[in-house]
Amino acid sequence: MKQLCTLISTKSQFPLILVTNEDDKILKATYVDWLKSITQNDTKFPTSFTAEQEATYFYFLEKFRELYDQYNKPVNSGLKPGAMFDVFSKTTNCK
Secondary structure, three states, X not given: OHXXXXXXXXXXXXXXXXXXOHHHHXXXXXXXXXXXXXXXXXXXXXXXXXXXXXXXXXXXHHHHHHHOHHHOOOOOOOOOOHHHHHHHHOOOOOO
């Protein structure tokens, strides 16, 4: 599960958002701030989302889709991130 912790971590080198211009830089900073807010500064996986966090989740999902042509498929906003919380609940906290 340490790999999952690293993937979610805001300290990760995994380039979820490639920075190619100023807008991308702002988007990445906003994304990192959001990750920190839902993971208590990279120490814990979220167990649920508020309505605002869920809206932000779908916002970033759309941005990811726009940035990467190979993932430019329709997003079903009816599919909530519940499965993600189920996976997280089976992991230990990130340290």
